[in-house]
Amino acid sequence: MKPILVIGRHGQVSHALKATQPDCYQVDYLGREALDIRSSLKIAQVLDQRDYRLVINASGYTQVDAAETDSQAAFALNHLAVKALAGHCGKRGIRLIHLSSDYVFDGRQNKPYRPEDTPNPLSRYGESKWRGELAALEYGQGHTCIVRTSWLYSPFGHNFVKTMLTLMRQCKPLKVVDDQWGTPTSALALGQFIWQLIQVIKPEPIYHWSDLGVTSWYEFARQVSDSANALGLLDEPANLSPISTQEYGAAAPRPHYSALDNSGSKGILPAKRWQDNLIQVLQLLAKEG
Template identity: 45%
Template sequence: MTEAKKPITVLILGAKGQVGQALLASKPADINVIALSRKALDITNVPKLGQCLQALTPQIIINAAGFTQVELAEQERELATSINGAAVSELARLAKQQGARLIHLSSDYVFDGNKHSPYLCTDSPNPINHYGQTKRQGERGILAHNDTKLTIVRTSWLYGGQGRHFVDSMLNLMRTKETLSVVADQYGSPTYVLGLANFIWSLRHVKSFSPIYHWSDSGVCSWFEFAVEIQRQALLLGIVKQPIPIIPISSECYSSIVNRPAYSALACDDSIEICLVKPWQTQLTQYLLNKT
């Protein structure tokens, strides 16, 4: 009689956030999860982080902790840099020291948006806002180790799960406003958070990590086109009762203190060999069905 395999121990950092909650909701049966929120473990507290990793000895660490509020990052620069940059570098050092595998989440906002086709993992980042700069700093902290046990997963236009996100914001506005103006000159790929979580879990089967992976749902759209599709599907499902006019506007007409890339779609060719990718419209349907 063969001995049953022991479950893999995975430490999720930032467990109360959007991605952390999606990871817990989609946890495979062969995983033993230790989920820590920022309150339980602030990753900027390096001594405590080191003690925690030594005590828990996880085989895999998923860093879903991060300062994700793009506009607030412009105002709270030091805190955003500490969480997204310096702390990630220390986490990579500690993971390597302990021999643990590390999966760290990053963003399409590390790119400047001057490209007109999906960004490859090998394309040179050039962030144009502070949030993107902090995420790039964290990436450098991981890539400096040149270790196949450490990897970065960049994603884009994330929605679903905990906290505020574009889809729920649009649905709320569609119920309360007579018209809606949405930016039509910024393009990217929406990503349903449960799809991202499934991809992250699939990485546990990869023996040797690539330095960087890209993951989003397939297809490219503008924020305006995304909003139009949200309304179309929400009307069909009865989530929204009456259609309202959605007006396309330029980025210049949208009041924001943040420069955002005009085009930030990610090429996910390597990732789709690891996990099935679905069109963003299909994933949106799945999310909306889960809300009904």
Template identity: 40%
Template sequence: MKILLLGEHGQVSRELQLSLREQGELTVLGRDRLDLSQPEQIRRQVRELRPDLIINAAAYTAVDQAESEAQLAFAINATAPGILAEEAAALGAPLIHYSSDYVFDGTKTAPYSEDDTPNPLGVYGRSKLAGEQAIQAAGGAHLILRTSWVYSLHGKNFLLTMQRLLQERASLNVVADQVGAPTWAGSIAAVTAQMIHNWRAGQGGPWGLYHLSAQGEVSWFGFASAIAEQLRTQGIATATLQPIPTSAYPTPARRPLNSRLDCTRLQRDWHIQLSDWHSALLECLHNPPQC
């Protein structure tokens, strides 16, 4: 099987490059070979490579910067996925694409299901929602996997930022009223690989939209506390953490207060087991070669 993976250096892509090694012939395209803001480049690459499966792990993820770069965010997060879906459908190849909890406004008091109506608060969330809609409109076989609070030992993310700041500062304020499930990129890649295996074995569920995040829930403050605890087990002194409300930490883009995703449908339809967020954090930290 020929697999085309987009987003060479991203957190999820780097993990996918490990988890998909045994799945087939893998071609990975980064920004140096494919500019996702250029539609004709996308069409040309897909038509030349003619993959059996396309996985789009590339995205514009600068949530705050998107407020002033809406055109670029929509080009990468909305237009590009739609073109990929059209080209995939023409080839008869499925498309796997990753979306975000930011398509919701966070006002619901329970975890969000796939049937809940999106209402993004900012440009990033709107661009991700538009990407979902473009893929669905193309009419081909696809999996849209919404995830949340992605971290790994690569790139820019909350885990790495906290590890650094906890060692640099004496005191650290962290938002405590936003709740979700930190999701290790390695878990996302492992689930994706399992779904591909199930599909090829004739044991996959229906194509469509699914929620994929770690199980359980925690605030950013709680996540930071867990990171600090792991540093202290190594004998590393850490900053004192102070919980603050979102209102005390203004940002250009508004964040949903509730980012919890109900993953029941994924687990049931695709026979997938998901780790809880704390177990996945420990697996990431204690198995660095796999992160």
């Protein structure tokens, strides 16, 4: 079987893909040092080196607040580099799976967003991701498949759950926004979904994948505290209080509601409740010690 290329080797999603990868696939995981996708020439060289059948782009500029002031860097990676990557994949007939975000939506809807709903990003990060989606679809010559997902966490890299655990262990009072609603998603479950998706012969252009349920960042943090305490990761439940988005005062605007309707993905892999996947990830963290 022809090999698969995963871009973004050191990132959270790439680690999750590696942890969930079925043995039957031959996969090259390349980090920025081996493949900086801002270089079109480098993309061409890598794709010409081996006869890849599929590319999974797990790279991205993911610092949502920093993107407000560093927007050139966010667009360079999330838009322009994706356009070049899709062009090279399209020309060679290589399927491209590209990751995008719930932050492409404005959150003014009060029901889960469907893949065909129109994005209207509030932040520079969200805008860079949407422009990346459009370019990937336009230049991929029918070979692009976008997977939008939300609020990822895992034992790997930086994410909300690990940040919360670090802050909670410092035993300081924590304030967390309770007026942004969405779905926490285990990057490991996303990894399992992507490995199933690659077996679909005629994929849709856009899929939504998240765990099941809707919650606020505050409720998510509360569940992290309760479950981590029950598993012995925390000596006592955290001192948490809810605050508004306005009070928190982050640099980037975020959608008030960004749950994704993933009914179109059910046939590929049924999703699990976010609370159950959270316990699984916390158990892995507890095992790591």
